[in-house]
Structure formats: C-alpha cells, structure tokens
Amino acid sequence: MQFPLHKYGLVFRLVEESDAAFILSLRTDEGRAKHLSATDNNLQKQIDWIRNYKEREKAGIDYYVLFEDDKQQPLGVFRLYDIKDKSFTSGSWLIKPGCNEFVGLKSDLFIGFLAHEMLHLDDCFFDVRKNNKKVLRYHKRFAKLIGEDELNVYFVMDRAAYEQKSKFLTSIIQSDI
Amino acid sequence: MDIEKFIVEFADQYDEIETDGFGPDTKFKENEEWSSMTALSVIAMVDDSYSVRLTGDDVRKSSTIQEVYDIVASRINS
Numbered sequence: 298m299q300f301p302l303h304k305y306g307l308v309f310r311l312v313e314e315s316d317a318a319f320i321l322s323l324r325t326d327e328g329r330a331k332h333l334s335a336t337d338n339n340l341q342k343q344i345d346w347i348r349n350y351k352e353r354e355k356a357g358i359d360y361y362v363l364f365e366d367d368k369q370q371p372l373g374v375f376r377l378y379d380i381k382d383k384s385f386t387s388g389s390w391l392i393k394p395g396c397n398e399f400v401g402l403k404s405d406l407f408i409g410f411l412a413h414e415m416l417h418l419d420d421c422f423f424d425v426r427k428n429n430k431k432v433l434r435y436h437k438r439f440a441k442l443i444g445e446d447e448l449n450v451y452f453v454m455d456r457a458a459y460e461q462k463s464k465f466l467t468s469i470i471q472s473d474i
Numbered sequence: 475m476d477i478e479k480f481i482v483e484f485a486d487q488y489d490e491i492e493t494d495g496f497g498p499d500t501k502f503k504e505n506e507e508w509s510s511m512t513a514l515s516v517i518a519m520v521d522d523s524y525s526v527r528l529t530g531d532d533v534r535k536s537s538t539i540q541e542v543y544d545i546v547a548s549r550i551n552s
Binding site for chain 1: 503515
C-alpha cells in the first residue's frame, strides 16, 4: 500500500514513533478522549506502543493512520485493527481541537475507503460507548446494532452500509473534492 | 415549515450543553459542543425530517439557526 495518500484535501499517512507526542496530546485530552480507553501520560510508553504497533502493521493486521493538512500539520488519527479474513475493527478516532467541522467527516470517509477499496475488507465490527450519544446516533443511521452491555453498544457495518454511508458523506463535502 | 419546531429539532442535536435559550438568532457554532459530529447530527436531522441535504458549504456559510432554517425552507419550496 502506498502512503501518504492525498484525499478530500487531507494527507493520510501511517503513524511513526515521531508522532508519539501528538498522539499522547490527543489521548490525554480529557474532553477529546473521554470515550476511549485511558492512556498513561507517558511519552516513552507511547513510543514503545507505536514500536510494537509497527510489527502489527508489517503483518497487515493493524493500520494506525494520521491525517494532516496541506501544511503537514497533524489533525487527527484513527486505527483499523483486528484485521482477519475480511473483517476489521475501527477506532481510536481522535481529532485535534479547533479543526474545521468537516475534518471528522473526511477522515471517516477515508476509513471506509482504506478498508473497503484498498484493503478489500467487508465487515466492520465496532463498539461505541453508551454515553457517546452523538456518535451512537450517527452509527445507528448506517450500521446494524448487534448487541450491547452496560458500557457499550456493538455494531457491524457491511459493504452495502459502507456504500450508503459513503454516498451520504460525499454529498455533504462535494464542493471540497 | 415551523421555525419553533426546527429550533427544538436543532437543539436536540446537542447533548452536553444547555439549549433552553436556543432561538432563531442563536449562533450555533459558538459553544464548546460544536464539532464535526454535531455538524453531522444537524445535517442528518435535516435530511431525515425535511428530506433536504445540507452541504458543508451551507453549514460553513451559516452562523445562526435562522440562516440554516432559511436554506432548508428555500429548498423545500423550490
């Protein structure tokens, strides 16, 4: 796979150890990361985590992607992981405070593009914290609810749902692409 | 189309801030909850309730709820 990729006015590339401080700043931002699992505010641990991740990247089972603007300013990250057979999980989606309101939409479009068009995957299994209400409403629009527990709601999104979502999101940012 | 109903529907897209004071002149981006997910929620609400697809440009150009309402109303009537 050829990274970086330029799409929707953003640049998408794989995370490197040198991105650890940026990722840590997002993951330790109480407002931004409140719906993700907790991260120690320890730069070395983050570097070590990325070093381990790069092995999973080589194995083709985990892709941690950073997106930046045309001035190479990092804006956010997401991960595709647990890639096996034709299924995967997406998560760890974080965007720097102050970004314009359509960066999130564009990165979500790219997640689908990477998974379905580049990696030829089909089903995305993911979970959303129950108190993350807006994200829940968003995913309920396209994905199929397959379970829930005290903390999370569990979804699967197949290729048809991805195509429907992609069409919807693309129509919103048409003038940007 | 009813502006009062639209304001209630618009305010429903916010989960974390107080929206009792929302009105036509409310600058809907000037609060700590406004984000890409709030923008998408508003666009999805308009799509579901009024069958009008707002674009990124529509949202970027608007600053008050009235301005969004006017765009939606003009497309319903066109």
